[in-house]
Amino acid sequence: xxGLELLSDQGYRLDGxxxxxxxxxxARMSVFAQADGSAYLEQGNTKALAVVYGxxxxxxxxxxxxxxxxxxxxxxxxxxxxxxxxxxxxTETLYPRSQIDIYVKILQADGGNYSACVxxxxxxxxxxxxxxxxxxxxxxxGFVEDTPLADLCHAEExxxxxxLALALLPRSGNIALLQMDARLHQDHxxxxxxxxxxxxxxxxxxxxxxxxxxxxEVSVLTRD
Amino acid sequence: xxxxxxxxxxxxxxxxxxxxxxxxxxxxxYDYRNIKISFGTDYGCCIVELGKTRVLCQVSCExxxxxxxxxxxxxxxxxxxxxxxxxxxxxxxxxxxxxxxLNRQLERCLRxxxxxxxxxxxxxxxxxVWQIRVDVHVLNHDGNLMDAASIAAISALSHFRRPDVTIxxxxxxxxxxxxxxxxxxxxxxxxxxVSFAFFLEGSYLLVDPCEREERVKDGLLMIAMNKHxxxxxxxxxxGIMLLKDQVLRCSKIASVKVSEITELIxxxxxxxxxxxxxxxxxxxxxxxxxxxxxxxxxxxxPVEMTDVEETASDIVNTxxxxxxxxxxxxxxxxxxxxxxxxxxxxxxxxxxxxxxDEPQTEDTKTDEVMVISDSEEEEVVILNEVQKxxxxxxxx
Numbered sequence: 001x002x003g004l005e006l007l008s009d010q011g012y013r014l015d016g017x018x019x020x021x022x023x024x025x026x027a028r029m030s031v032f033a034q035a036d037g038s039a040y041l042e043q044g045n046t047k048a049l050a051v052v053y054g055x056x057x058x059x060x061x062x063x064x065x066x067x068x069x070x071x072x073x074x075x076x077x078x079x080x081x082x083x084x085x086x087x088x089x090x091t092e093t094l095y096p097r098s099q100i101d102i103y104v105k106i107l108q109a110d111g112g113n114y115s116a117c118v119x120x121x122x123x124x125x126x127x128x129x130x131x132x133x134x135x136x137x138x139x140x141x142g143f144v145e146d147t148p149l150a151d152l153c154h155a156e157e158x159x160x161x162x163x164l165a166l167a168l169l170p171r172s173g174n175i176a177l178l179q180m181d182a183r184l185h186q187d188h189x190x191x192x193x194x195x196x197x198x199x200x201x202x203x204x205x206x207x208x209x210x211x212x213x214x215x216x217e218v219s220v221l222t223r224d
Numbered sequence: 225x226x227x228x229x230x231x232x233x234x235x236x237x238x239x240x241x242x243x244x245x246x247x248x249x250x251x252x253x254y255d256y257r258n259i260k261i262s263f264g265t266d267y268g269c270c271i272v273e274l275g276k277t278r279v280l281c282q283v284s285c286e287x288x289x290x291x292x293x294x295x296x297x298x299x300x301x302x303x304x305x306x307x308x309x310x311x312x313x314x315x316x317x318x319x320x321x322x323x324x325x326l327n328r329q330l331e332r333c334l335r336x337x338x339x340x341x342x343x344x345x346x347x348x349x350x351x352x353v354w355q356i357r358v359d360v361h362v363l364n365h366d367g368n369l370m371d372a373a374s375i376a377a378i379s380a381l382s383h384f385r386r387p388d389v390t391i392x393x394x395x396x397x398x399x400x401x402x403x404x405x406x407x408x409x410x411x412x413x414x415x416x417x418v419s420f421a422f423f424l425e426g427s428y429l430l431v432d433p434c435e436r437e438e439r440v441k442d443g444l445l446m447i448a449m450n451k452h453x454x455x456x457x458x459x460x461x462x463g464i465m466l467l468k469d470q471v472l473r474c475s476k477i478a479s480v481k482v483s484e485i486t487e488l489i490x491x492x493x494x495x496x497x498x499x500x501x502x503x504x505x506x507x508x509x510x511x512x513x514x515x516x517x518x519x520x521x522x523x524x525x526p527v528e529m530t531d532v533e534e535t536a537s538d539i540v541n542t543x544x545x546x547x548x549x550x551x552x553x554x555x556x557x558x559x560x561x562x563x564x565x566x567x568x569x570x571x572x573x574x575x576x577x578x579x580x581d582e583p584q585t586e587d588t589k590t591d592e593v594m595v596i597s598d599s600e601e602e603e604v605v606i607l608n609e610v611q612k613x614x615x616x617x618x619x620x
Contacts, residue, residue, distance in 0.1 A: 174465030
């Protein structure tokens, strides 16, 4: 997208944000009554919906079940393009021989689809009551003219510049997922990861606030 | 066919060895296996051997209408196939998870990094562009398919020559290689993937895991770089938790490895070019070693040789003499002989079962009827010429 300045001289981006500013994040938990856990997350214009079922008995082939841990089945689909990608990860040494299903759907994509999914899935898992070591927060970061940008929107992502998607466990600083495309000089890698990590930490505080608020609402309703 | 599962002791052995910084083939932590790149007789065909992992890549081109969204750019198409000959776990025509991951990785590494100038592939804007098709086939799986595939793909792309074209108005003339020399693709840089396998909760890492090491790994970090120290792609998979400095350290190691591998590729390309120019023989058949002396070389093992003769004579004297040989065959009946007695049936079958099999009618004249085989299923009965009525032979 030539001609569009991703970062103006005054340091403002296309949508008026500063370099390290995140988009507005809004989230709601327990949006579906049927599922064990569900969450709806809006990160700017990107809207993601996540639903969690489980832990339950392993469906399909018995051979998929592990004797000492749960199998997590994730299905990610975009509403507009209807591409479904299935990924299976084996984690959580609790719940042996069971399966946890996570379904994530993107309702509106405006950059940072993957990170919105991860964040929505985290909230849905918390809503389902599955014990987790830490929140998993994800955020994208980009690089334009020696300045790292946090939380890219679609125009910035497809501009052909660098984009890094990072999923972080904020408390321990462990990176759960690191995915980067497009060319970036090795020396800039450090600054880029740093920027993404700070953005994730900020995001984790927002998610934490959402969870606490939801708990308050639920406890108020069930008190009487 | 399902792959043989890794036994627990093998897993423990591998992890213990990794803890002690030892690898199965004696490499160091950051060592790559022997890389051998060979080109075929046609342009754009390349086989890469990374240790025992073997990958074949073929590049071909075709004139097609361009994509609507990008009318002035050529199209790159990548396809990676896990051939069933590579490993018993690969089934034909089945899109396994590994195949999908490798395909996506290859695409991201080569397409998004814009290593090929796609604008130069345009012939007539909006109507005809070159579609470059990169087919990677895995011939033998011994670990680290991604690295081998990326090396093969970029070598084949660098080796490839597309036909020359001229445009007169709306007419496009494609020249065959005999008419005009084919043109190489314009490649900006060579992105090469380097894989790091993590073990034991991310505390140990290995570069270029072989197949056994891959089975016990916790997770994989794949960094694609070019020799200008630009990172083209990073992907972490598996359930591992990384720390930022681990990632930075890996990228430093990757840059060193990538420059070495790029050197190798350039040398191989140079060699191939020289041989073709001089008119020498080139191609896969030439690159496979022909005369090979296969010997079984055994290390000299020290053997205690003193007192050999005395010990030998002692052993000979103290052994018991062998038993008498089996007596000569005993003639049982006309045309039937029996040698030896046969040992007792030690299969633990009940004695009653065996007796029930034989019908009572047979036992009336036992001196003429002999049961030779004591198998339950087959009953062979010897007939005497005189007894015609006693003909019973029960066979399964």
